Amino acid sequence: xxxxxxxxxxxxxxxxxxxxxxxxxxxxxxxxxxxxxxxxxxxxxxxxxxxxxxxxxxxxxxxxxxxxxxxxxxxxxxxxxxxxxxxxxxxxxxxxxxxxxxxxxxxxxxxxxxxxxxxxxxxxxxxxxxxxxxxxxxxxxxxxxxxxxxxxxxxxxxxxxxxxxxxxxxxxxxxxxx
Amino acid sequence: xxxxxxxxxxxxxxxxxxxxxxxxxxxxxxxxxxxxxxxxxxxxxxxxxxxxxxxxxxxxxxxxxxxxxxxxxxxxxxxxxxxxxxxxxxxxxxxxxxxxxxxxxxxxxxxxxxxxxxxxxxxxxxxxxxxxxxxxxxxxxxxxxxxxxxxxxxxxxxxxxxxxxxxxxxxxxxxxxxxxxxxxxxxxxxxxxxxxxxxxxxxxxxxxxxxxxxxxxxxxxxxxxxxxxxxxxxxxxxxxxxxxxxxxxxxxxxxxxxxxxxxxxxxxxxxxxxxxxxxxxxxxxxxxxxxxxxxxxxxxxxxxxxxxxxxxxxxxxxxxxxxxxxxxxxxxxxxxxxxxxxxxxxxxxxxxxxxxxxxxxxxxxxxxxxxxxxxxxxxxxxxxxxxxxxxxxxxxxxxxxxxxxxxxxxxxxxxxxxxxxxxxxxxxxxxxxxxxxxxxxxxxxxxxxxxxxxxxxxxxxxxxxxxxxxxxxxxxxxxxxxxxxxxxxxxxxxxxxxxxxxxxxxxxxxxxxxxxxxxxxxxxxxxxxxxxxxxxxxxxxxxxxxxxxxxxxxxxxxxxxxxxxxxxxxxxxxxxxxxxxxxxxxxxxxxxxxxxxxxxxxxxxxxxxxxxxxxxxxxxxxxxxxxxxxxxxxxxxxxxxxxxxxxxxxxxxxxxxxxxxxxxxxxxxxxxxxxxxxxxxxxxxxxxxxxxxxxxxxxxxxxxxxxxxxxxxxxxxxxxxxxxxxxxxxxxxxxxxxxxxxxxxxxxxxxxxxxxxxxxx
Numbered sequence: 001x002x003x004x005x006x007x008x009x010x011x012x013x014x015x016x017x018x019x020x021x022x023x024x025x026x027x028x029x030x031x032x033x034x035x036x037x038x039x040x041x042x043x044x045x046x047x048x049x050x051x052x053x054x055x056x057x058x059x060x061x062x063x064x065x066x067x068x069x070x071x072x073x074x075x076x077x078x079x080x081x082x083x084x085x086x087x088x089x090x091x092x093x094x095x096x097x098x099x100x101x102x103x104x105x106x107x108x109x110x111x112x113x114x115x116x117x118x119x120x121x122x123x124x125x126x127x128x129x130x131x132x133x134x135x136x137x138x139x140x141x142x143x144x145x146x147x148x149x150x151x152x153x154x155x156x157x158x159x160x161x162x163x164x165x166x167x168x169x170x171x172x173x174x175x176x177x178x
Numbered sequence: 179x180x181x182x183x184x185x186x187x188x189x190x191x192x193x194x195x196x197x198x199x200x201x202x203x204x205x206x207x208x209x210x211x212x213x214x215x216x217x218x219x220x221x222x223x224x225x226x227x228x229x230x231x232x233x234x235x236x237x238x239x240x241x242x243x244x245x246x247x248x249x250x251x252x253x254x255x256x257x258x259x260x261x262x263x264x265x266x267x268x269x270x271x272x273x274x275x276x277x278x279x280x281x282x283x284x285x286x287x288x289x290x291x292x293x294x295x296x297x298x299x300x301x302x303x304x305x306x307x308x309x310x311x312x313x314x315x316x317x318x319x320x321x322x323x324x325x326x327x328x329x330x331x332x333x334x335x336x337x338x339x340x341x342x343x344x345x346x347x348x349x350x351x352x353x354x355x356x357x358x359x360x361x362x363x364x365x366x367x368x369x370x371x372x373x374x375x376x377x378x379x380x381x382x383x384x385x386x387x388x389x390x391x392x393x394x395x396x397x398x399x400x401x402x403x404x405x406x407x408x409x410x411x412x413x414x415x416x417x418x419x420x421x422x423x424x425x426x427x428x429x430x431x432x433x434x435x436x437x438x439x440x441x442x443x444x445x446x447x448x449x450x451x452x453x454x455x456x457x458x459x460x461x462x463x464x465x466x467x468x469x470x471x472x473x474x475x476x477x478x479x480x481x482x483x484x485x486x487x488x489x490x491x492x493x494x495x496x497x498x499x500x501x502x503x504x505x506x507x508x509x510x511x512x513x514x515x516x517x518x519x520x521x522x523x524x525x526x527x528x529x530x531x532x533x534x535x536x537x538x539x540x541x542x543x544x545x546x547x548x549x550x551x552x553x554x555x556x557x558x559x560x561x562x563x564x565x566x567x568x569x570x571x572x573x574x575x576x577x578x579x580x581x582x583x584x585x586x587x588x589x590x591x592x593x594x595x596x597x598x599x600x601x602x603x604x605x606x607x608x609x610x611x612x613x614x615x616x617x618x619x620x621x622x623x624x625x626x627x628x629x630x631x632x633x634x635x636x637x638x639x640x641x642x643x644x645x646x647x648x649x650x651x652x653x654x655x656x657x658x659x660x661x662x663x664x665x666x667x668x669x670x671x672x673x674x675x676x677x678x679x680x681x682x683x684x685x686x687x688x689x690x691x692x693x694x695x696x697x698x699x700x701x702x703x704x705x706x707x708x709x710x711x712x713x714x715x716x717x718x719x720x721x722x723x724x725x726x727x728x729x730x731x732x733x734x735x736x737x738x739x740x741x742x743x744x745x746x747x748x749x750x751x752x753x754x755x756x757x758x759x760x761x762x763x764x765x766x767x768x769x770x771x772x773x774x775x776x777x778x779x780x781x782x783x784x785x786x787x788x789x790x791x792x793x794x795x796x797x798x799x800x801x802x803x804x805x806x807x808x809x810x811x812x813x814x815x816x817x818x819x820x821x822x823x824x825x826x827x828x829x830x831x832x833x834x835x836x837x838x839x840x841x842x843x844x845x846x847x848x849x850x851x852x853x854x855x856x857x858x859x860x861x862x863x864x865x866x867x868x869x870x871x872x873x874x875x876x877x878x879x880x881x882x883x884x885x886x887x888x889x890x891x892x893x894x895x896x897x898x899x900x901x902x903x904x905x906x907x908x909x910x911x912x913x914x915x916x917x918x919x920x921x922x923x924x925x926x927x928x929x930x931x932x933x934x935x936x937x938x939x
Binding site for chain 2: 002003004025027028029031032034035038040057061064065066068069070071072073074076077080081084108109112113116117120121131134135137138143158161162165168169172
């Protein structure tokens with residue numbers, strides 16, 4: 001069932017649908033928040049706040065769009081509020097992703113860790129810049145900084161990043177990079 | 179990849195993961211990821227990997243070894259840690275929320291508090307100054323302010339002062355050009371609007387990205403609450419920037435904690451995603467306020483060219499072009515504010531004949547948006563349409579109380595006073611309107627109407643001419659002036675007016691094409707009129723102009739009726755009704771009442787009774803149009819020789835038709851019945867009344883009746899021994915039909931009577 005269908009069922013009092021709805025929302029919200037907020041714990045905080053707000057209102061509020069659109073707006077507001085209250089720039093403004101925090105309560109998956117390390121090694125053998133760009137990008141460096149460090153132009157950086165990601169995905173999937 | 183079936187989203191996903199998606203597409207995709215299991219699965223597969231690169235110490239150590247310490251170092255030093263022990267299970271959150279809901283019924287106990295906040299927390303947003311181009315040809319400053327107001331309109335905790343209200347104040351204080359650049363003036367406007375907070379801003383850069391600065395201040399003490407500079411991304415739209423600014427507004431002004439829980443829609447989701455569409459929409463709204471309806475319609479159409487889902491553009495078209503547009507407005511009503519939705523739902527109810535629901539919706543707006551002058555105005559118009567002129571006047575006065583310079587309301591107030599028989603106040607109101615905007619054509623057009631309604635066609639023409647001096651293509655005045663010339667027997671000047679209106683080939687062209695055809699009809703040259711109408715009908719049918727076809731067929735039916743070709747009259751009138759009904763199924767005001775008359779006079783009372791029954795059912799819920807049923811009942815009884823019953827029904831119809839554009843037909847027929855009954859005094863009264871009203875009405879298309887009303891008034895005067903007046907009326911009648919087709923009985927009779935009366939005088 002889609003979240004809009006789960007919402008319809010939950011509104012009519014179906015507890016199972018309600019639980020499933022909020023579980024699904026939590027997972028999806030988190031995946032989106034991680035794209036913008038680099039603090040592992042803050043991600044969870046934002047997701048929690050959004051979920052609380054939705055659970056308070058979803059039965060009573062007159063949703064003029066779809067439930068998913070409304071829920072997305074709630075999440076967006078929480079993210080914007082977070083950036084606003086921390087006086088930080090959103091990922092859409094210049095100098096995006098300018099902060100970094102330690103993993104906090106992050107619990108690694110040992111299997112994935114090992115595979116990832118192995119793949120990064122393979123990728124760096126194919127070209128160190130591929131491994132470097134993956135690292136820089138996901139650590140939150142801006143495109144400008146990445147370009148400066150790798151001595152490349154922005155368009156080139158996207159090409160390299162795109163290839164690097166493809167290699168990483170292929171490696172994680174098949175164990176090879178070509 | 180590959181599970182996500184939507185190619186567009188699949189491609190977007192790739193760019194999203196690389197951080198290369200523009201903001202709007204990013205938002206679209208993120209919302210889609212919430213909805214679509216397949217796309218989310220694709221997306222989430224890589225998320226664990228990303229998190230491990232970012233957060234796993236082991237992976238980071240490996241990177242250090244591979245690339246050196248520098249690149250393992252995060253971009254910015256770590257921030258102070260926070261303790262977040264666990265993620266609350268969703269089910270527990272839900273349970274907590276349910277308890278809160280039970281203990282605090284939102285809509286009952288908290289509502290007065292919300293309203294109290296709304297009344298107090300008034301924010302005025304002035305047009306932003308465009309420093310890049312002070313002329314602001316793209317109206318970016320206005321668009322920014324308008325979007326900010328719209329985005330916050332639905333808040334129960336901030337009461338936004340509408341753009342229109344601020345514009346009205348600025349215009350009244352004559353500050354419109356300096357408001358946003360002069361802090362003192364801005365503050366004065368905010369105080370006038372009873373605002374607690376004032377927001378002003380500047381657009382400092384447009385290309386390659388938009389840069390805006392703004393300031394929110396406390397109106398009372400002038401304290402600056404927030405002053406920001408916001409820089410858009412390349413290709414980031416004004417809509418997205420506005421969303422970011424409204425978040426800051428909510429965070430900056432003092433609001434209760436609960437206000438932060440309010441849903442804040444993307445402004446593009448409740449307006450349009452197209453800046454061009456929004457610009458045309460604002461221009462349309464502005465033109466409506468000046469009564470430049472035709473131009474406004476063009477703007478709304480343009481807006482829809484850019485965004486075919488723009489609900490409020492459809493709403494305005496449903497008001498000013500064709501009621502059918504309400505269907506699209508309803509279909510896209512999710513894309514508008516709560517206020518917009520009320521308007522759309524209300525209008526939908528009104529169009530479907532459910533005036534009570536409409537009034538309820540409008541009254542809801544008066545409570546929730548007490549500054550919304552348009553709703554008081556609309557209620558005033560609604561009660562006017564329902565011929566409840568006292569209520570109409572009261573609502574219009576309330577609208578004027580909110581905005582003493584509310585042109586539309588003052589204009590309508592003049593009409594309401596006129597309908598209440600208060601000609602003095604009516605002219606006073608219209609003169610106020612003229613004083614307010616002496617350079618606009620509509621006040622003069624309205625004054626022309628009022629003179630026309632009150633039997634002063636010459637003064638009316640003078641006023642219409644003044645309107646046309648100001649705006650030569652103001653076809654409202656041109657049309658009405660043409661009609662007045664027609665009724666004044668100045669056929670050449672009437673034709674000149676009608677042909678002047680024709681070059682504009684807009685959607686009303688084939689409707690306006692009917693007017694020149696009226697000329698032979700008013701001259702009694704019915705064979706020529708029928709030939710012209712047939713030619714016109716060919717054009718109208720080719721263009722599928724239903725309203726025009728129906729109108730032409732109605733004129734044709736009335737000509738056949740005049741000629742005594744009753745079968746053809748029935749056929750043409752039935753086609754007219756059917757054509758109109760098929761094109762506009764929700765129409766209430768159809769012409770079946772005339773069809774009943776023709777059918778009954780043909781002697782087919784059974785068929786007449788069937789149509790009458792259908793009419794009764796059709797009009798059961800319409801207070802405004804129910805006179806049509808009484809009319810039909812009366813003419814059927816008349817045809818059956820039941821004259822007492824006929825006069826009772828027609829008197830009822832006449833009483834119920836006051837304010838209706840079809841009142842002429844009712845009065846004309848009632849006058850004839852009075853004459854037949856020998857009730858000459860009553861005949862004079864009703865026929866004087868209808869012939870003295872030169873206001874534009876259905877009177878125009880019932881050409882033969884229009885002309886013959888002078889003949890019957892002449893008869894009524896003659897029988898009342900008012901011979902001089904009788905002579906005048908017979909002369910008018912013959913001026914119309916002196917050169918008419920031969921064999922018209924009334925013409926011969928009028929000539930004889932006139933000769934006799936003149937020789938006796």
